[in-house]
Every structure is written in structure tokens, then in C-alpha cells.
Amino acid sequence: MKIKSAQFAVSAPDLASCPRSVLPEFAFIGRSNVGKSSLINLLTEKPDLAKVSDLPGKTRLINFFTINGNWTLVDLPGYGYAKVAREDRLEFNTAVRDYLGQRANLRCVFALIDSRLEPQAMDLRFVHWLGSHSLPFVLVFTKVDKQSAQSSRNTMERFRQAMAQSTDARPRTFATSITTKTGRSEILGFIEQSLAKGKNKFVLAPMMNGPVRRTGDETATPEETGG
Ligand code: GDP
Numbered sequence: 001m002k003i004k005s006a007q008f009a010v011s012a013p014d015l016a017s018c019p020r021s022v023l024p025e026f027a028f029i030g031r032s033n034v035g036k037s038s039l040i041n042l043l044t045e046k047p048d049l050a051k052v053s054d055l056p057g058k059t060r061l062i063n064f065f066t067i068n069g070n071w072t073l074v075d076l077p078g079y080g081y082a083k084v085a086r087e088d089r090l091e092f093n094t095a096v097r098d099y100l101g102q103r104a105n106l107r108c109v110f111a112l113i114d115s116r117l118e119p120q121a122m123d124l125r126f127v128h129w130l131g132s133h134s135l136p137f138v139l140v141f142t143k144v145d146k147q148s149a150q151s152s153r154n155t156m157e158r159f160r161q162a163m164a165q166s167t168d169a170r171p172r173t174f175a176t177s178i179t180t181k182t183g184r185s186e187i188l189g190f191i192e193q194s195l196a197k198g199k200n201k202f203v204l205a206p207m208m209n210g211p212v213r214r215t216g217d218e219t220a221t222p223e224e225t226g227g
Helices: 036-044 049-054 094-102 121-132 149-164 184-197
Strands: 006-012 025-030 062-067 071-075 106-114 137-142 173-175
Touching (some): 025 036, 025 137, 036 049, 036 062, 036 071, 106 121, 137 149, 173 184
Parallel strands (some): 106 137
Antiparallel strands (some): 006 062, 062 071
């Protein structure tokens, strides 16, 4: 997919403030410093696009970017910062939980994971949560240029194995690097395919904020690209 236009649309503090839209949404989320802003800038080839999310006060907002006029890239606040009283509570804010759980036009979640790290409990809990809510998601292992391809393959495999212990989801996997542009065309190709598959899917149904059934077919193929 060629990126012809990429524009910041709006920031929303909660689900109710999210824009009414029928465009399919692809949401990016990960722990702070995982490389989310860098990846968004790489995908859109706009070096400053995701900067807005780093502005003071914006890091806890849901940021919407309109791409090519026909889909929306959603930059979700990172998880892992919230202090939680009970251990079984997931460490992301209510806005993110509501968005992920209820946004009708959410097409796929891109769960970003640092390729250099051993499986992190917080990341595993997050993908488990996605799986348990039947949300379509893929894994994106970032910063693969920082180590050998074999090391990245090993950590990705260990993550998949750890994940298999708590969820049946077998998400597609991407490996990315902003320095080598690894994974860029694969992710954009994946989004393009998803857009083609779901053409007109939401056109007749105005955006609703209620729970919806999603087909979840994006999670069906275990496949690794890039790296
Ligand atoms: P965010 O907090 O998840 O938005 O993370 P950033 O995009 O701000 O990235 C955090 C740091 O990692 C920055 O110093 C980036 O330059 C660096 N970084 C992000 N992605 C990559 C990558 O693919 N390769 C390398 N070498 N550095 C990266």
C-alpha cells in the first residue's frame, strides 16, 4: 500500500469522545519505549506524525490519524504505568479498555513487543486479555536491527510458546525495524488485505459504541514476516 496522505485527526480521552467514524481502525499499543511512535512514523513515512502523542498530557489520550482517507491508524496509550491494587487487573487505562472492548470499527490490534526482551509478564497478560475477548490482533516485534536475526527469532519463538500457555490465539507475527525498514511493507500489505476483505463492511452501519461481533479472521494464520 502506498501512503498518499496521513493526517492527525483528533485525540480522545475516552470512548465517548472518540470520533464517529465508519472507517476501519488499526490500533497500535505497547509498553512505553517499545518503539510505537517510531513505527507509526515509519509506516506513514511522516517523521513527525506520532509526535503529537508524546506531547505532555497527550500520552494518555487515544490519538487518531486518517490514512489515505480510507482507514484510521489509532495510537493507544501505552500500558504498564497504572498502579493497580489487585494483581489480576490489567495495567491499562479505562479509555483503552473501553476502546478495545467496544469500538465497533476496530479491525485489528497491533500488539508491539520489544524483540530483545524475554517474554514479559505484562505483554503476556495483555495478549491473553486480547485473546480472551476474541479481539483480532497481531504481534509486532520491534527493534530487530539491534540484535542478530537468530536472536530475534529466538525471542519471538519464546514469546509464542509462553503465549500458547494462556491463550488459543495464534496471531500473525511481524518483525520490524525503523533503521532497516524491515516489516513496513508487510504490515501495510496486511492492512491493505484487511481493507479489501472488509470492503463496505461498515458503510451501512453508522459507528456504534456498543459491543460488536468481529470475524477475527486476521488472527487465523500463524505466519512470520520480516526479520
Ligand atoms: P514509544 O515510547 O513506544 O513511542 O517509543 P519510541 O518510538 O519513542 O522509541 C523509543 C526509542 O527506541 C527511541 O530512542 C527510538 O529511536 C528507538 N527505536 C524505536 N524503534 C527502533 C528500531 O526499530 N530500531 C532502533 N535501533 N531503535 C528504535
